[in-house]
Amino acid sequence: MTDSYIYIISVLLPLAACMVLFQVNPYHALVIRGILGAIAAMIYAIWGAADVALTEALVGTMLAITLYAIAVRSSMVMRVGVLTEELQEIDENILKDDRVHNLFGQLITDLRKVFQNYYMRIELIFYQDIKELDQALIDREIHTTCVRSSSLEPDNLDETETQPYQTKTRVKRLYNIMKNELSSSKTMLTYFSETKPEEKH
Amino acid sequence: MNIIFMNVILIAMILALLIPIVEVCKDNNVWQKMLALSSISSKTTMMIFIVSVLRDDWMIGVVAVIILSVGNAGFMLMAHIMKRMRNA
Amino acid sequence: MEQYQYIVDILSYVCIGIGIFFWFWGTSHLTKNRSVLFKLHSLSVADTLGSMAIVFGLLLKIPSEWPLLILAIISLAIWNTMLGYVLAYCSSTRGDHD
Numbered sequence: 001m002t003d004s005y006i007y008i009i010s011v012l013l014p015l016a017a018c019m020v021l022f023q024v025n026p027y028h029a030l031v032i033r034g035i036l037g038a039i040a041a042m043i044y045a046i047w048g049a050a051d052v053a054l055t056e057a058l059v060g061t062m063l064a065i066t067l068y069a070i071a072v073r074s075s076m077v078m079r080v081g082v083l084t085e086e087l088q089e090i091d092e093n094i095l096k097d098d099r100v101h102n103l104f105g106q107l108i109t110d111l112r113k114v115f116q117n118y119y120m121r122i123e124l125i126f127y128q129d130i131k132e133l134d135q136a137l138i139d140r141e142i143h144t145t146c147v148r149s150s151s152l153e154p155d156n157l158d159e160t161e162t163q164p165y166q167t168k169t170r171v172k173r174l175y176n177i178m179k180n181e182l183s184s185s186k187t188m189l190t191y192f193s194e195t196k197p198e199e200k201h
Numbered sequence: 202m203n204i205i206f207m208n209v210i211l212i213a214m215i216l217a218l219l220i221p222i223v224e225v226c227k228d229n230n231v232w233q234k235m236l237a238l239s240s241i242s243s244k245t246t247m248m249i250f251i252v253s254v255l256r257d258d259w260m261i262g263v264v265a266v267i268i269l270s271v272g273n274a275g276f277m278l279m280a281h282i283m284k285r286m287r288n289a
Numbered sequence: 290m291e292q293y294q295y296i297v298d299i300l301s302y303v304c305i306g307i308g309i310f311f312w313f314w315g316t317s318h319l320t321k322n323r324s325v326l327f328k329l330h331s332l333s334v335a336d337t338l339g340s341m342a343i344v345f346g347l348l349l350k351i352p353s354e355w356p357l358l359i360l361a362i363i364s365l366a367i368w369n370t371m372l373g374y375v376l377a378y379c380s381s382t383r384g385d386h387d
Contacts, residue, residue, distance in 0.1 A: 005211040009248075012215075012222070019226060027283065031234040034279065035225060035241050041268055042245035046252050050264045053249075057268040061242075061275035069282045210305055217312040224319045232325045232380040236332055239372055240316060243336050243365075247343055250361065254347045254354065262357045269361060273368035277375045284379040 009046060012039050026072045026119055030065060037061050077121045078174060080111070081133050081142035084126045103164055107146070107187055114181045137170055137192060144169040149188070168192045207255045211248065218244045231287070235280060242272050297349050304346030311339030325380050333373035340365050 016036040023029040037060025044053035086104050112122050125142055127133045136142050145168045165187040169175045175191045182189070221237035221244075228234060246269045253261035315335020318328055341362055348358045 005208055005215065008212070008215055012218070015222070019222075027231055027286065028234055030279075030283075031231065031238050032225065034238045034276065035222070038238070038242040038245045038272065041272075042249055045249045045261050045264055045268075048258075048261075050260045053261075054264050054267060057264075057272055061272050062278065065275065065279050066282070069279075069286065073286055206302060210309065213309050214312070217309065217316055220313075220316040221319055230325065232376070233319075233328070235376060235380070236325065236328055237319060239369075239376065240319065240332055240336055243340055243369060244312065247340050250344065250347065250358075254351050257351070259354065259357070262354060266357060266360050266364065270364045270368055273364075273372050277372055280372075280375050280379040 006046060009043060013043050016040075024119075026076060030068055030072070033068065034061055034065060037064070076119055077123050078111075078115060078144060079123045079125055079142040080108075081125050081127055081136050081145045083130070083133065083147055084128055086148075087126055107165055110182060111178075114178065117181075118177065137168065140170075143171050143174060146187070166190065204255075207251065211251055211255075214244065214248050214251065218248070231283060235276070235283070239273075239276055242276065243269070246272070301346040301349035304342050304349065308339040308342035308346065311335045311342065315339065326377060329373060329377055329380075333369060337365055337369040340369075 013036075016032070016039045020029055020032045020036055023032055037056060040060065041053045041057040044050075044056055082104075108122065108124070115122060125136075127136060130147065133145050133147065137145050145166075147166055149164055149166050167178070167187045168190045169178065170192045172191065175189065179189055218241065221240045225234050225237040225241075228237070246265050249261060249265040249268070253259075253265060312335060315332050318331040318335075321328075344358050344361050344365070348355060348362075351358075
């Protein structure tokens with residue numbers, strides 16, 4: 001038994017692979033993928049496959065990690081469309097340091113907090129008016145719109161007192177998450193079902 | 202005699218390799234995991250080196266040197282990507 | 290010549306032993322509840338110096354592979370140090386600038 005270490009080392013590969021499989025956080029999985037690559041390269045080299053080990057080291061640490069990072073960054077995001085006037089209000093409130101009346105900032109903070117549990121980011125995209133916003137939602141440029149109720153229907157003032165914002169999403173899963181976990185009473189949630197059945201993805 | 206010594210050295214190295222692997226499961230901070238990753242990668246490279254010397258195989262040694270330099274460069278790139286992703 | 294070979298062999302084993310001791314010492318800091326920078330410092334010192342000691346031991350043992358081993362020592366000294374700096378920079382500045 002002069003080569004007993006080979007068997008011990010070989011056990012490490014399935015161990016590292018299981019660690020990648022059971023990791024839920026995508027960023028941590030990215031790091032553990034690097035560990036898997038290092039261990040795999042070592043095992044290939046020890047079994048005598050120098051070329052495979054070299055390929056694993058080059059592809060596993062550089063290419064796979066870069067591609068994976070790009071995939072995570074571009075897919076784990078919720079794009080929220082808002083009106084440009086909110087941007088001005090945020091700036092004004094930051095200047096005045098008025099945290100109490102900055103409802104929009106609070107709402108976005110709540111959203112970020114909810115989606116942090118799902119490792120998702122919130123990206124704000126600004127539009128000039130309501131029409132552009134709705135068109136963007138239909139065109140699948142954004143997942144969710146978040147507008148002031150008063151700018152939708154200026155007459156209905158009772159509703160705006162309790163829920164000053166209206167959030168509309170076209171993704172069922174996002175709607176379910178927000179309905180279950182968004183505890184703030186600042187917004188009214190609606191699910192926007194798409195009316196174009198021919199566009200299937 | 203020589204082979205037995207080398208085997209003992211390799212098994213000690215495997216034990217040292219197990220510490221960061223266990224640590225990576227326990228820790229929750231991304232940067233702690235990155236530390237464990239850099240530690241694991243340099244340890245695995247050294248193990249490849251020992252095996253290459255043990256077998257007197259020049260080819261595996263060349264692979265170890267390339268993994269050592271390219272792997273480290275890859276982790277630097279990865280650390281910057283992680284930083285950008287966390288900040289955005 | 291024979292007894293010199295004996296001494297060199299023992300010296301190489303001592304070097305490798307010191308290297309592995311360094312590894313255990315540096316990695317044991319990873320399990321403690323300290324800051325990232327503290328761990329990074331002990332880990333990079335221990336890993337770099339320990340690995341260099343191991344490679345030096347191998348160099349004494351098999352001098353015929355000297356170009357490879359010298360290259361390994363150089364790339365360890367340069368790249369591991371640089372990786373330490375990059376990790377410290379990336380983990381400490383959380384969006385302060387850039």
